[in-house]
Amino acid sequence: MMTKLAYLKESPSQTAGPYVHIGCTPNVIGNDGIYPQDLGAAMITGPAKGEQITFAGRIFDGTGTVLRDAMVEIWQADAQGIYNSPAETRGAADPNFTGFGRQAVDMESGAFTFETLKPGRVPFPDGRLQAPHINIWIVARGINLGLNTRAYFSDEETANADDPVLARIEHKHRIQTLIAQKERNTYTLDIYLQGERETVFFDI
Template sequence: MVQPLDYLKESASQTAGPYVHIGCTPNFVGINGVFKQDLGAGKLYDDQATGTRITIRGTVFDGGGYALKDALVEIWQADAQGLYNSPSETAGAPDPHFAGWGRSPGDMDTGEFLFETIKPGRVPFKDGRFMAPHITFWIVARGINIGLHTRMYFPEEDAANVADPVLARIEHKDRVPTLIAKPDGENAYRFDIRLQGDGETVFFDI
């Protein structure tokens, strides 16, 4: 029997800040005893992990060009073989020494986030074509009602980036560079995220 659902009213939404750090990174804000270590903190790999170790730094900027000092950033990615640390992975066994997921609350003075991870391998798109190596980013902060998704691609992967089926779907090609990290030293990258205005990062509806 079908029941009417008009009595179910939509709950009010609110932005993530300023309490997101209390719930997600309590040690970071000085609340000890909840977790031994904040979930997703630290390196995404241990000494036995395979692949190239890389460092990613960046800042989330608002529409006025100011750094968001209370943003929380998470990443999710494949390992060096292109396999995800997920029960739904069917292409092979992912590296057990690589987490595949990390979280950074950023620096409260500068807004800069930091990840120490492994450069990912290529993974297939839903039609079987291989995507370029990339890392998925999720951002929450004050003024954001729903977390924003974007991707970071690698500047040295020119051929793979050109053939990437997701990048190919971006209508305005002049915005593709907002998804390409900048070299920032040996095995290090800079990936700034701009929410609005000049150089606004491409976000994905996931």
């Protein structure tokens, strides 16, 4: 006998967290034994070519409160500007660099930290070279659709000035929300979801 649909009640909707951690970063929350390490935990897997850097930051909501339950994914080219992707046609990527990182932010400080390579320049669809950058995707409780943004590098001023994506940002003062600041070998970019310092996000 079939149950009438009216008998079944709609369950409450759920946003990304905490389920995102259970499925994507189980080792972080102590759910060990599923994978030796979470996917995206290590980007450099051997003697990779190029400059090794740390990419770090925090994510803030509209009240200026740091998020402690977010997950961050990054995707980037290697030091030669080649992506580790089946769609890459310009050459072989560095075999010791995955180009992909995934991390749950620290549940106390809200910080994320990736050990990676400084990426090379990649072409825009029309052939112009983009400035070195890291693509960023963010999910957290209350964010139903992941947010896409980028991190550029403060010591690449000439390349940034010629970047075709940055050139399309109408309010030029907001470009600074995408510039990671360098201190030694660490580049830091804090991301703001709303407010006066709101980061530029991309609709892709």
